Amino acid sequence: MNRLDGKVAIVTGGASGIGRATALLFAEAGAQVVVADIDGAGAEETAKQIVASGAAAVAVQGDVSAEEDCRRIVRTAVDTYGGLHVLFNNAGIIRRTTVLDLDADEWDRVMAVNVRSVFLMCKHAVPLMTEGGSIVNTGSGWGLKGGGNAISYCASKAAVVNMTRALAIDHAKAGIRVNSVNPGDTNTPMLRDEARQLNEDWAAFEADAADRPMGRSGSPEEIAQAVLFLASDAASYVTGSALVVDGGGLA
Template sequence: MSTLDGKVAIVTGGASGIGRATALLFAREGAKVVVADLDGAGAEAVAEAAGGVAVQADVSDPADCERIVRTATETYGGLHVLFNNAGIIRRTTALDIDVEEWDRVMAVNVRSVFLMCKYAIPAMSGGGSIVNTGSGWGLKGGGNALSYCASKAAVVNMTRALAIDHAKAGIRVNSVNPGDTDTPMLREEAKQLNEDWAAFEKDAADRPMGRSGTPDEIAQAVLFLASDAASYITGSALVVDGGGLA
């Protein structure tokens, strides 16, 4: 049997990067996958490759989050795994971010996790696993990334609170906390900082393992937390960063 045979999984932010890699890995491991993303065409492409279904959605919107969960339960008859991966970054300080940008980062990175859990947990009637994407910068500070650091720290501690509240229902909740990973978001960071990609990539590789991560490597960690192999793990913050925090 594959790791997720018979499981139904939702992946938000599934059109690219870590979300895409995880949706495809979940499918290879036997899961029926619902791919949700603001990029509808991207979600459709990943869902087609995964043999699943796509939902074009803004995960900061309660109605859209409820619709994502309803799609999973109506299409596949249940829900077992939720990967809250949708996120954005703004490389700014407190002095140069405006209030609207701050609110959008918090809406996409934090509010979405709350909303998806609010609607997904009741659908996990037989228990399940929730994995939230945090960040190394949710566990320590970073420069020119105030709203991102604050949002990911919120995700890490919200994960712990959710784990406490829902353990008796058989629902495990953990966070995966990547270091710099070669995704479209990382390249977007370089653009926001007006830095040359080659120089930015070299700086991202400044860690004991001497390189940035790949989406597939983060996906493997998500699979572990989502699977029964992690059956006694909840409330944990798994760091996957090539030794960067160490």
């Protein structure tokens, strides 16, 4: 049941990290994948990897905080593959600051990319989804508890987690499930960017990220497996859930 045969999936933030790993896994599981990212070259590279494996994919360059781009991404899925069954809202950014060092424009950008994008993608995707559709939104462990030097990120991911619950309630009768996956520290370009923002040595930062019961940070492929579960019929009775995938860190 952990398959997506014959289904059409959109992955935002698909140029790298968790998005790329999930797009590749969705294709391996039988999906036709629309890879969307503001980094058009990165999205193209992900799509090329999928096509090289013998599966179907198309890349779309777009800013998911812009409504017209969201509409275009959704229409690409329907026009290219004839439908839409899975939406993975994964695009996100982080700013590692306290409230004292964060200006209003930076706050607005984090909220636009991390929260507004989920609203816009769902607004345009839900009317075109058939019964049995699945939406997975990327939250964070810091959407369920606080974290230091990340006020805008924590606020945005808490919004994603609770928006997911509201969406799940609203669209259950239409047969659409909505869940969030909430990773802990995962070895992605974003994690390395956090170290750079905090002016910390990568080796020390990585060691701190591994300070959890399982003794290591996660891999993008491990988070992708959790997303595939939520997207697939294996999770047919799961909606409104906030699945934590963090090696025991939140525990």
